[in-house]
Amino acid sequence: MRRFFFAGVMSFAAVMSICGAAQAADDYSYDLVHSSVSFKARHLDISWIHGRFNEVDGKFSIDRQDPTKSTFALTIKADSVDTANAARDEHLRQPDYFDTKQFPTIEFKSTSVKVIEGGYEVTGDFKMHGTTKPIRITLMGGREIDTNGVKRIGLSTELKLKRSDYGFDKSGIGAIGDEAIIIIDCEGMRK
């Protein structure tokens, strides 16, 4: 009887510890209203063209107790590219650029997370135009605030990518610079 009681207590403790660990990871959904994924690229090497992606989705799981177990994922609809010029957007959707009918999404999925001062250093796979490459980004932020019962965190990063590394045709690069700077400012929210 004593043995059964001991086993029961141990099982309960194990279940509670698992639940505690699970609760330690906070899952946030991407708040499209207060977030943006924008980019800029050189035009003729004298100025910058700015644009943004209007349809983005993401999920962040932040483990406060063991931040290395945190995960970050972002999915961008390439079709939603918006440079404030409909004709240029249409051109960017075509196979010489994003080829959105063949590669509808641009994705990032973290593979490892390290805590740094003021944020996280996140390594992950970045998939664009059918090519996946490992990248490292510095995500700043992560402080949580409570607004009317909704808990929010803010995260931001900036990364530089070469379009030619992702299978964009070099002949299509032309007047637009090969390198693009992607700026991600996003809010995650949970109840």
Next chain:
Amino acid sequence: MPDPAVYAWALTLSAFVSAVVLVVAKLTIRSRSQAAGVTVGVVAVTASMLAGYWAMKVNLSWPPVTGLSRFLTILLPATIVVELAAGFVGIQSKTAWRLRAAMCSILSPIILQGSVYLNGAATDGAWTASTITVAFAIGFGLSLAGLLSMQRLTERSVPTSVSFSLAMAIFSAGIATMLGGYINGGAAAFPIAAALAASAIIVTILSGELSSSGRGIVHGTVGIGSVSLFCLLCIARFFGNVSSVSALMILLAPHLCWLSEHPKFKPQTRWKITLFRLVGVAIPLGVVLLFAAIEFNLKMAPLLVVSWRES
């Protein structure tokens, strides 16, 4: 940005290589059989296209992940092999047509492989299973009927005019695709068009198009041209910005050559037949290009003007 000098060089080189292969074959190959003609025609067009793509520095990656690269690395070589095989088993034999039918059945699925259309409900614009079946059936029907129509027409008078009309349609498909904003997709049409046009001219001058080998050459080139036209338009429609109406008009334009076979219109001399056919084909192609140019001037040209002024 498109470089007209590069395209002009690619077109010239393609035409030159086609002409050289046909002249060398004429001087060295004794056999005047239709099979030999098909082989010569297919080799000439293949060498010509390779030269053109080399001149344009076309970037081919493996595995091919885009519709255009799947056409250039899988479907075009497969079409070349099928037409070569057809030459050996008899261009109008049942085996040849079974091979061609099998080829046509894989065109649409391979071009659309991995695209949003076939990704189920996971993405916007995805087709349902029944839509996919219908689309593939239409693609199979159009490509095989197109091939059959063109091959049958080459059995009639002035077969080289069929090659030339296909070259015009392929060239127009390239221009329309480019005007829609897909530069590389449009440029891919140029070496094929140049190869077909050059082979048609050289066969007319050298072989005598009504000879067995001359007809064989035209058969081989028309087979490759007809399949290529379908594939290029499929890519332009589903990945580029060419409308269904424009794509269909370009696809069907070469078949207007059949009008010259109607007793009411049938011209009497070779040159009159050629002229009748080419003008008949040029009219719908011209209409399509006119509308494509108008749309280009409205939408795309302002972007280019900004670039030009700044540079």
